[in-house]
Amino acid sequence: MTLDSTAAAARPPGPRRRGTRRLGTRRRVAGVLALIVFLLAAAGPARAVSAVDAGTAAGKQAGRAQGAVTGDGPLVVLGIGGLTWADISPATTPHIWRLAERSAKGDLSLRTTRSTSCALDGWLTLGAGRRAGTKLPTKRSVRCPAMPRIEPAGHDSGHRAGREPVPAEVTGWGAYRTFNSHQAYQAKPGTLATTVAADDGMCTLAIGPGAATALADRSGTVQRYLEAGTVPSPGGPHRLGTCPLSLVDLGSVGDSSWLPNSDTTSWVAGDHRAKNTVPDALTLGNDSERDRLAAAVRATQLRDADRMVGRYVHALPHDASVMLLGLSDSSYSPQLGAIMIAGGGRHGLLTSDSTRRRGLVQLTDVTPTITRLLGEKRHPAFVGTPATHADQAATKANGPDSTLDEVNSLREDALKASLVHDSVGAFSIWLDIAFYVFFILVALGLYRGRRDTSTAARRTGRSRAACWTALALGAVPAGTFVANLAPWARGPHPVALLAAGILVGAAAVFAVTLIRPWGRTWLGRVGALGLVTAGILGVDVATGSHLQLNSLLGYNAIVGGRFYGIGNLAVALYIVGALMGTAALVSPLRRRGAAVAVATVLGLATVTVIGDPAWGAKFGGTIAAVAGFGVLVLLLAGVRLGIRRLVAVAVIALAALFAVAGLDYLRPPGQRSHFGIFFQHVLSGDMGEVIARKLEANLSILVINPLLSLLVPVGFVMIALVLGWAARWRRRWPRGARAAERFAGRLPEAADRRPALGLGLAATSMALAVGLVITDSGAAVPATGFMLLIPMLVAACGDIPAETSRS
Numbered sequence: 001m002t003l004d005s006t007a008a009a010a011r012p013p014g015p016r017r018r019g020t021r022r023l024g025t026r027r028r029v030a031g032v033l034a035l036i037v038f039l040l041a042a043a044g045p046a047r048a049v050s051a052v053d054a055g056t057a058a059g060k061q062a063g064r065a066q067g068a069v070t071g072d073g074p075l076v077v078l079g080i081g082g083l084t085w086a087d088i089s090p091a092t093t094p095h096i097w098r099l100a101e102r103s104a105k106g107d108l109s110l111r112t113t114r115s116t117s118c119a120l121d122g123w124l125t126l127g128a129g130r131r132a133g134t135k136l137p138t139k140r141s142v143r144c145p146a147m148p149r150i151e152p153a154g155h156d157s158g159h160r161a162g163r164e165p166v167p168a169e170v171t172g173w174g175a176y177r178t179f180n181s182h183q184a185y186q187a188k189p190g191t192l193a194t195t196v197a198a199d200d201g202m203c204t205l206a207i208g209p210g211a212a213t214a215l216a217d218r219s220g221t222v223q224r225y226l227e228a229g230t231v232p233s234p235g236g237p238h239r240l241g242t243c244p245l246s247l248v249d250l251g252s253v254g255d256s257s258w259l260p261n262s263d264t265t266s267w268v269a270g271d272h273r274a275k276n277t278v279p280d281a282l283t284l285g286n287d288s289e290r291d292r293l294a295a296a297v298r299a300t301q302l303r304d305a306d307r308m309v310g311r312y313v314h315a316l317p318h319d320a321s322v323m324l325l326g327l328s329d330s331s332y333s334p335q336l337g338a339i340m341i342a343g344g345g346r347h348g349l350l351t352s353d354s355t356r357r358r359g360l361v362q363l364t365d366v367t368p369t370i371t372r373l374l375g376e377k378r379h380p381a382f383v384g385t386p387a388t389h390a391d392q393a394a395t396k397a398n399g400p401d402s403t404l405d406e407v408n409s410l411r412e413d414a415l416k417a418s419l420v421h422d423s424v425g426a427f428s429i430w431l432d433i434a435f436y437v438f439f440i441l442v443a444l445g446l447y448r449g450r451r452d453t454s455t456a457a458r459r460t461g462r463s464r465a466a467c468w469t470a471l472a473l474g475a476v477p478a479g480t481f482v483a484n485l486a487p488w489a490r491g492p493h494p495v496a497l498l499a500a501g502i503l504v505g506a507a508a509v510f511a512v513t514l515i516r517p518w519g520r521t522w523l524g525r526v527g528a529l530g531l532v533t534a535g536i537l538g539v540d541v542a543t544g545s546h547l548q549l550n551s552l553l554g555y556n557a558i559v560g561g562r563f564y565g566i567g568n569l570a571v572a573l574y575i576v577g578a579l580m581g582t583a584a585l586v587s588p589l590r591r592r593g594a595a596v597a598v599a600t601v602l603g604l605a606t607v608t609v610i611g612d613p614a615w616g617a618k619f620g621g622t623i624a625a626v627a628g629f630g631v632l633v634l635l636l637a638g639v640r641l642g643i644r645r646l647v648a649v650a651v652i653a654l655a656a657l658f659a660v661a662g663l664d665y666l667r668p669p670g671q672r673s674h675f676g677i678f679f680q681h682v683l684s685g686d687m688g689e690v691i692a693r694k695l696e697a698n699l700s701i702l703v704i705n706p707l708l709s710l711l712v713p714v715g716f717v718m719i720a721l722v723l724g725w726a727a728r729w730r731r732r733w734p735r736g737a738r739a740a741e742r743f744a745g746r747l748p749e750a751a752d753r754r755p756a757l758g759l760g761l762a763a764t765s766m767a768l769a770v771g772l773v774i775t776d777s778g779a780a781v782p783a784t785g786f787m788l789l790i791p792m793l794v795a796a797c798g799d800i801p802a803e804t805s806r807s
Contacts, residue, residue: 073319073343074241075373077366078312079126079210080305081119081252082330085338085410087302095310099324101403103340104389106350107410107417108326109362111560113183116334118144118260119210119252122327122363124176124189126247127214129367129382132180132187144328146260147209147249148172153221165205165224165238170212173220188381190218192367195379196245197223202374205242208249215247229308234315241317244374250308253301254330255294298330319343321373327363334421334558336414339366339387346389349406353385355563357549359410361387362560416489416550417557423495425705427552431476432707435787438473439714442466442794443722446743459744460801467798471525472510474791477573477784478533479506481540481547481554502552509533522798523754527584529792533577538609541566541616553784564617568777571610571621572785575767578606579628580792583760586636595636595756603629613664613676620775626653628767635759646766709779712772715786723747723793725761746800747793757796764789 085107090097112121113133124132134145153167170176173189180187193215196202206212208228216222226232228249232239240246252259313322321344326337339350339361349359352369361369364384371378372386445462482505488497512532518524540547545564548554555567566574582602586595606629609615611622630649634641641649664676665683720726724745726736751758764785771781 073321074244074246074317075321075323075370076240076246076248076312076316077126077211077323077325077370078248078250078309079119079123079214079325079327080250080309081122081210081326081328082254083305083324083326083338084330084335085407085414087253087298087326088338088407092299093302093306093309095306095313096324097403099309099313099322099342100340100407102347103322103324103342104346104348104350104387105338105340105406105410106359106361106387107414107557108337108339108366109355109360109557109560109563110327110329110334110337111558112363113180113185113187115559116332117328117363119328120145120147120213122325123210123213123249124180125187125363126325126327126366127192127216128180128187128189129191129379129384130187130364131185131383132176132189133183134176135179144258144260148213150209150212150222150225150227152225163226163230163232163236163238165226168206168212168222168225170209170216170220170222173216176213177218185383188218189213190216190220191379191381192370193217193223195371195376196374198376202245203243205240205246206249207246208251210249211247212249215245231308231311231315239317240312240315241320245370248312250305251301252328252330253298253305255332256297258329258331323366323370325366327366333418335418336360336557337363338410341369341387341389347402348389349410350387350389352387354383355557357557357563359406359413360557360563362563412487412489413550413557415494419489419494419498420550420552421556421558423498424552424556428705428708431787432705432711434473434476435711435790436707436714438469439718439722439790442470442718443743446722446745448742448744463744463746464798467522467795470791470794471513471529472506474529474788474795475506475509475513475533476502477553477787478509478536479503480552481505481536481570482508484547484549484551498552509536522795523584523587523750523757526792526796527581527587529795530577530579530581530584530788533788534574534581534606537566537570537574537577538605541609566610566616566618566621568618568621568771568775568781569784571616571618571624571775572768572771572781573788574606574610575621575625575628575771576764576785576788576792578602578625579632579764579767580760580789582629582632583756583763584754584796587754587756592636592638596633599629599633599636603633611660619661620771623650623653623774624767624770624781626656627770628763631766632759632763635762636756650770705780708783711783711786712779715783715790718790719747719761719793721745723797746797749800750797753800761789761793 085105087093088096088100110117110122112125112131114121117125117133121133124134136145149171150168151171153169176189180189193204194217196204197217203223204215205224205226206215206222207226207230212222212225224243228251234240309324316322322342324338324340324342326339328337329335341350350361351358352361352365354362354365362384364382365387366384368378368382368384369387371382378386445466479502483498483501485505486497486501488494488501491497509529509532513519513525513528515528518528536547545566548565548567548570549563550556553567553569553573555562557563582599585602586598589595589598603625607622607625610618610625616622627650630653631641631646634645634649639645658679661676661679665679667676720729720736721740722743722745724740724743725747726733726740727748730737751761768782768785768789771785772778775781
C-alpha cells in the first residue's frame with residue numbers, strides 16, 4: 001500500500017467504503033501503538049537527565065569542584081547604580097580596576113518589576129531576593145523616585161547617625177511592602193535581613209539609604225546605620241568588618257533626566273553636597289551640547305564613585321570579601337550592569353544556575369550569593385541561585401592581560417544585548433511589514449475575477465515569482481540566528497553588520513534548499529527549508545543555545561525572561577520547520593510503516609531537544625511538539641482524528657510532561673529547570689500568580705506589537721482563502737469554499753498529489769494552537785510560526801502547473 005492512500009485522512013468525513021472498516025481497525029491499533037512508543041521515548045531522555053542530576057546533586061551542593069563562591073571573613077557589598085563595564089578602565093576608574101584585577105567578574109541582568117530599573121528598585125530586589133520595585137512618582141514619570149529618608153529608631157530618634165552606627169527605620173516602608181505584594185512576583189522586602197538575623201542574631205551594617213533599604217527587616221528597622229559617605233576608621237571600634245555583612249550605598253551614575261535628584265553633580269557618597277551648576281540635560285536644545293555635557297557629568301560621577309570605592313576598600317580587613325554591583329540602569333534605556341566579587345583568590349567569570357551563561361548573573365542571584373558567603377542556607381523565597389566562578393585550571397593566570405580580556409568580553413556581550421534590545425522593535429515592525437506586503441502581493445497575484453483573461457504563461461510566471469519570493473522570505477527567520485555566528489558587535493557599525501549577517505545567513509539557508517537532489521522539486525526545497533531551520537535551532541540548543549541569546553528572534557539578557565534553552569519564538573519556528581520538513585521528507589515513501597517510523601524518530605529528536613532540562617527546557621513548547629508530532633504520527637498511520645481523539649492526545653501529552661516535571665522537581669532547588677520550577681508552583685499553590693503573569697504578558701504583546709498579533713488572522717485567511725484550503729471545507733463552510741474559488745490557490749491540489757503535505761499542515765496547526773494557549777507569548781507563537789509556515793505552503797504549490805488550478 002502506498003502513502004498516497006492517506007489522502008482520505010486529510011479530507012472531511014464522507015460516505016465510508018466497505019473495505020475500509022477492517023483496514024481502519026488495523027490503522028487505529030498501529031497508530032495508537034506508534035503514539036505510545038513516541039510518548040514513552042520522548043519522556044525517556046528528560047527522565048534520564050533528571051535521574052543523573054538528582055544522583056549527583058549532593059556532590060554539587062558540597063562545593064561545585066572549587067567553583068562555589070564561598071568565604072570565611074566578613075562581606076562588604078558596595079552598590080553603585082548605573083555602573084557598567086563600559087565605565088570601568090585603568091584610566092577613568094583606577095581603584096575599581098584594581099579591584100577587578102583580583103575579582104571574579106560578570107554582567108548583571110537588572111530586570112526588576114519594570115523593564116528599566118531605578119536604584120531603589122535594585123536595592124529592594126537585593127533585600128527581597130525577588131524582583132521588586134516601587135511606585136513611580138507619576139504614571140508618566142521618566143524620572144526615578146527619590147531614596148527614602150532613614151531616621152534613627154527608638155531612643156536614638158533625636159539624634160542623627162554620625163560616625164557611630166545607630167538603629168534606624170526606613171520611612172515609607174509599609175508602602176514598599178504593600179506595592180510589591182500586589183505585583184506579579186510577590187516580593188517581600190526585608191527577607192535578606194530576616195534570613196541573616198536568624199543565625200544567632202548576626203549583626204549587619206548599612207551605610208546610605210539604599211543599603212538601609214536592602215538591610216531593613218520586615219518591619220523596616222535597620223540594625224546599624226551610618227549616613228551616606230561615612231567611612232569607619234580602620235582602627236576604630238566600629239570599623240568595617242565588625243559585622244559579618246555590611247552594605248554600602250555609593251549613589252548612582254546616570255543621566256540627570258533619570259536620576260531623582262538632578263540638581264546635584266552626582267549623588268555619590270562623600271560628594272552628595274556638591275550642587276550642579278548646569279541645567280537639566282532635557283532642557284538643552286542642542287544635541288551635541290547635550291551629549292558633551294552628559295559625558296562630562298558622567299565622568300565626574302565615575303571619578304567620585306571610584307574615589308569612594310578606594311576609600312572603603314582601604315578600610316577593609318585583609319580577610320574580607322568585597323562585592324561591587326552596578327545594580328540599576330543609568331537612563332531610561334535598560335542595560336546590563338557590572339558585578340565583581342573579590343577575596344579568597346576569586347578570579348575568572350561568574351555564572352549561576354539560573355542563567356547557565358559564562359559571565360552573566362541576575363540581580364536576584366546576588367541575594368543567595370550573599371547568604372552563601374555568610375554560610376547561610378538558601379531561603380525558600382529566593383528565586384535566584386548563588387553565583388559560581390571558574391576553577392583555577394580553567395582560566396589563565398590572573399593579571400592585567402586576563403583582566404582586560406575578560407572585561408572586553410563582558411563589554412561585547414553587554415553591547416550586543418543593548419543593541420539587539422534597542423533594535424528588536426524596529427526589526428519586528430519591518431519584518432511584519434515585509435510579510436504583509438508579501439501576503440498582499442500573493443493575494444493579488446492569485447486573485448481571479450469573473451473576467452480573468454490572463455494567459456497560462458502569465459499565471460505560471462506569477463506563480464513562480466511567488467514561490468521564489470516565499471522561499472527567500474522563509475529563510476530570513478533562520479538567518480537571524482545564523483548572524484550570531486559572527487562577532488558583529490566588534491565592528492565600527494554593529495547594527496549594519498548585524499543586518500548584513502542576517503542577509504548572509506538567509507542567503508546561505510536559501511542556497512542549501514537548492515542543492516540536489518532535494519532542490520529538483522518545490523516540495524523538496526520546502527522540506528529542506530524546514531529541516532535546515534529546525535537543524536540550526538536544534539544543534540544550537542543542544543550545544544548551549546549560543547545563537548539564541550541576544551538574537552532578534554531569540555531572547556535577551558536585558559529583558560531577563562529566559563537565559564538558556566529555547567525561546568518562545570524560536571520554538572515556534574523549530575516546531576513548524578520540523579513538522580513540515582518531516583511531512584515533506586516522508587512524502588515520497590511508499591510504505592506507511594516507514595513513514596511512521598521516520599516521523600517517530602524525528603519527533604523524538606524534536607521533543608528531546610525542546611524538552612530536555614539540560615537543552616531546551618521549554619515546558620509549553622514540549623507540549624506543543626508532542627501534540628503536533630502525535631497528530632502527525634497518527635495521521636500517517638491512517639487513523640482518522642476527531643475531537644475526542646485530539647483531546648486524548650493532549651491529555652496523554654500533559655500526563656507525560658507532568659511526570660518529567662515531577663522528576664525534575666526532585667533535584668535540588670538550585671538545579672531545577674523550568675520543568676521543576678513549574679511543578680514547584682503547582683505544589684505550592686502559586687499557579688494563580690504564574691497564570692496571571694503569563695496572561696499579562698500575552699495582553700502586553702497585543703498592545704506592544706499589534707502587527708505581529710494580526711498575523712494570526714491574516715495567516716488564516718491566506719491559508720484558507722488565498723491558497724484555497726477552504727475548498728476542502730465545502731460542506732462545513734460553503735461560503736468560505738466559494739470565497740476560495742476567487743483565488744487560484746493550489747494548496748488542495750498539492751496536498752492531493754502529496755498527501756503528507758496536508759497531514760503536516762494539520763499537525764502544525766495543532767501544535768501552533770497549543771502554543772497559542774499554553775505559552776506566555778500567546779499570539780506571538782503562531783504569528784512567528786506563520787512566518788515560516790505560509791512561505792513554505794506558497795512554495796509547495798510550485799509543483800502544480802497553473803493550468804491545473806480549480807475552475
